[in-house]
Amino acid sequence: MISLTEVSKDYSEKVTIGPVTTQIEAGGITALVGPNGAGKSTILTMIGRLLDIDSGQITVAGHDVVNTPSKAIAKILSVLRQENHFVTRLTVRQLVGFGRYPHSRGRLTLGDEKYISEAIDFLDLTDLENRYLDQLSGGQRQRAYVAMVLAQNTDYVLLDEPLNNLDMQHAVQMMQQLRRAADELGRTVVIVLHDINFAARYSDKILAMKDGQVVQHGTPEEIMTDEILSEIFNTEVSVIDAPGGPLAVYY
Amino acid sequence: MTKQTTEQTEQAGSAAQRRTPPLPGRRDPSDPQAIPTTAAGPSGENPGAASAPESPAAQRRSGPLTDRKHLRTYVLVMSLLGLLAVGFTLAVIFYSNPTEFGSEGWWVILQMRSESLLTIAVVALCHTMATIAFQTAVNNRIITPGIMGFGSLYTAIQTGFVYVFGMAGVTMLVGVPQFFLQMAVMMLVATVLYTWLLSGKFSNIHIMLLVGVVLGGTLGSLSNFMQRMLTPSEFDVLTARLFGNISNARAEYLPYAIPIALAVTAVLWLWGPRLNALSLGRTAATNLGLNHKREVIKILALVSILISMATALVGPMMFLGFLTVMLAYQCADTYSHRLLFPMGFLFGYTILTGSYFILRHVWDAGGAVTVIVELIGGIAFLIFLLRKGRL
Ligand SMILES: Nc1ncnc2c1ncn2[C@@H]1O[C@H](COP(=O)(O)OP(=O)(O)OP(=O)(O)O)[C@@H](O)[C@H]1O
Numbered sequence: 108m109i110s111l112t113e114v115s116k117d118y119s120e121k122v123t124i125g126p127v128t129t130q131i132e133a134g135g136i137t138a139l140v141g142p143n144g145a146g147k148s149t150i151l152t153m154i155g156r157l158l159d160i161d162s163g164q165i166t167v168a169g170h171d172v173v174n175t176p177s178k179a180i181a182k183i184l185s186v187l188r189q190e191n192h193f194v195t196r197l198t199v200r201q202l203v204g205f206g207r208y209p210h211s212r213g214r215l216t217l218g219d220e221k222y223i224s225e226a227i228d229f230l231d232l233t234d235l236e237n238r239y240l241d242q243l244s245g246g247q248r249q250r251a252y253v254a255m256v257l258a259q260n261t262d263y264v265l266l267d268e269p270l271n272n273l274d275m276q277h278a279v280q281m282m283q284q285l286r287r288a289a290d291e292l293g294r295t296v297v298i299v300l301h302d303i304n305f306a307a308r309y310s311d312k313i314l315a316m317k318d319g320q321v322v323q324h325g326t327p328e329e330i331m332t333d334e335i336l337s338e339i340f341n342t343e344v345s346v347i348d349a350p351g352g353p354l355a356v357y358y
Numbered sequence: 359m360t361k362q363t364t365e366q367t368e369q370a371g372s373a374a375q376r377r378t379p380p381l382p383g384r385r386d387p388s389d390p391q392a393i394p395t396t397a398a399g400p401s402g403e404n405p406g407a408a409s410a411p412e413s414p415a416a417q418r419r420s421g422p423l424t425d426r427k428h429l430r431t432y433v434l435v436m437s438l439l440g441l442l443a444v445g446f447t448l449a450v451i452f453y454s455n456p457t458e459f460g461s462e463g464w465w466v467i468l469q470m471r472s473e474s475l476l477t478i479a480v481v482a483l484c485h486t487m488a489t490i491a492f493q494t495a496v497n498n499r500i501i502t503p504g505i506m507g508f509g510s511l512y513t514a515i516q517t518g519f520v521y522v523f524g525m526a527g528v529t530m531l532v533g534v535p536q537f538f539l540q541m542a543v544m545m546l547v548a549t550v551l552y553t554w555l556l557s558g559k560f561s562n563i564h565i566m567l568l569v570g571v572v573l574g575g576t577l578g579s580l581s582n583f584m585q586r587m588l589t590p591s592e593f594d595v596l597t598a599r600l601f602g603n604i605s606n607a608r609a610e611y612l613p614y615a616i617p618i619a620l621a622v623t624a625v626l627w628l629w630g631p632r633l634n635a636l637s638l639g640r641t642a643a644t645n646l647g648l649n650h651k652r653e654v655i656k657i658l659a660l661v662s663i664l665i666s667m668a669t670a671l672v673g674p675m676m677f678l679g680f681l682t683v684m685l686a687y688q689c690a691d692t693y694s695h696r697l698l699f700p701m702g703f704l705f706g707y708t709i710l711t712g713s714y715f716i717l718r719h720v721w722d723a724g725g726a727v728t729v730i731v732e733l734i735g736g737i738a739f740l741i742f743l744l745r746k747g748r749l
């Protein structure tokens with residue numbers, strides 16, 4: 108379980124995120140949604156201990172993310188940021204190989220190679236595995252980053268807009284894979300999504316943020332109503348019944 | 359397993375779904391025995407995927423060198439550099455020794471030349487190791503300890519000693535315990551200063567570079583200013599200390615400098631895999647379980663040791679590290695520090711011995727080696743910036 112207690116981040120006098128108190132239960136997919144600047148990335152990176160917490164406490168599976176050694180956290184939690192850029196020139200396989208670092212400390216065993224191959228196949232990058240990252244399209248690169256995080260093989264996976272740049276097929280595939288990871292391996296996936304319909308279709312819980320606060324937290328059925336969505340996104344949204352679940356229409 | 363099969367049939371229709379490879383599962387990674395079993399599990403029904411554990415998986419290896427061609431290039435460059443290094447070493451030692459072969463004077467000259475070569479080796483090692491580690495720590499391929507003013511800082515500390523303590527300061531500079539004392543002072547000051555500078559305060563690379571250059575310049579003029587205030591005799595001693603060069607190096611430091619340089623090199627070598635992970639940047643390194651800040655401080659401390667040693671031996675060099683490391687990255691084209699270190703060192707050693715040989719025996723200007731190498735390095739830096747068109 109991920110639990111946040113009175114967590115806040117003060118960027119400046121005007122911009123403060125939080126205080127947020129909430130709990131994300133273990134197992135399943137929780138989608139973080141909300142308008143631009145709502146504080147989704149801020150909360151996610153604080154859970155992933157990539158950003159200092161100004162006040163409050165965050166625990167992941169009982170471990171305080173600030174006090175627990177980073178080394179130990181890397182084995183239970185992996186996090187991917189919204190934007191990634193590497194100075195080093197790497198191939199897809201080399202990048203994904205780095206995901207094994209918390210376990211292998213740089214000395215890849217046969218078992219590690221197996222995880223790496225699986226993560227690469229999992230994201231449909233098999234044919235591209237020896238390409239350099241700078242020779243890939245934006246979506247392919249995005250998938251390589253996600254593969255790296257999956258190769259880390261942690262119980263908790265935090266992803267910030269991993270569907271960025273992905274085409275329909277790969278977006279759907281990635282969500283299905285994450286669904287399987289949650290169902291079959293009991294992973295806890297926290298994912299920032301911009302498409303509310305993806306969130307409704309694939310997640311177990313939706314956590315909606317606005318102006319630095321959590322405004323809604325519930326199942327897709329509870330959240331997917333005209334009033335709630337229109338309120339969160341400041342846009343006229345109507346929810347219609349479609350095959351496979353409710354669908355938000357907002358064009 | 360059954361659950362997955364039903365799920366797949368439920369969501370049938372999508373061909374992509376059918377090709378879905380197995381999930382990276384939860385297994386004990388230290389137990390390779392477990393692999394074939396799981397591979398036969400979810401993907402059992404489609405043997406075409408990654409389910410054959412032996413044949414295709416055996417070829418799928420992740421290494422710092424991507425393929426045969428990459429390996430060949432690396433080996434070729436290393437051999438070439440090795441040959442050149444040996445060639446220049448022999449040439450410097452034996453070329454045109456004016457005394458009679460085997461006489462006492464012949465041996466004396468031989469020993470002096472070997473000392474110069476040892477100095478060159480230590481300087482090349484220090485600058486290369488320091489620069490690679492520094493660039494990894496700050497996640498940038500342009501700034502180097504030389505460019506950020508580590509050398510000038512050392513000079514300023516040295517001049518400061520003489521300025522404050524007068525002739526007593528000069529004697530304070532001479533001798534081995536003082537050498538260590540200065541190194542300790544340098545380590546402390548440099549680590550604090552650069553940790554503060556690089557701690558994200560100036561996250562913008564333009565500003566960081568500017569601060570580094572201004573800092574280097576300011577420290578340089580400060581040293582200059584203090585030197586002007588010295589008495590002529592103090593100044594004489596100081597310049598003799600400061601403007602060391604390869605043919606007139608402070609060879610008495612060598613017995614200490616060599617083991618220290620080797621020890622620091624060994625530590626950085628051991629940290630190789632960690633440095634590889636650090637080179638991905640703060641975020642990715644933290645995700646992989648490194649305490650980024652602590653690692654950077656440790657690296658800066660080692661870098662300042664290396665640079666103070668190199669500076670004590672032959673004076674500050676701004677661009678040597680940039681030159682060798684840029685060449686190493688260009689030719690090795692890898693993230694692996696354990697492959698980059700030796701190549702960078704060989705580049706440094708070859709360039710320095712080569713220029714030493716040419717300058718000393720062809721143009722009779724052995725003292726100008728550092729100047730010439732700096733010139734080449736500076737030009738390389740400019741070309742690099744211009745070609746890239748941005749920082
Ligand atoms: N480093 C920073 N310094 C100052 N303010 C920041 C910083 N990072 C983010 N902010 C501000 O904090 C607020 C929340 O940012 P955050 O990145 O968490 O939003 P988000 O919900 O992820 O938005 P998006 O959907 O656009 O990714 C924004 O108003 C942003 O301007």
Ligand SMILES: [Mg+2]
Pocket residue numbers: 147148149189267
């Ligand atoms: Mg964001």
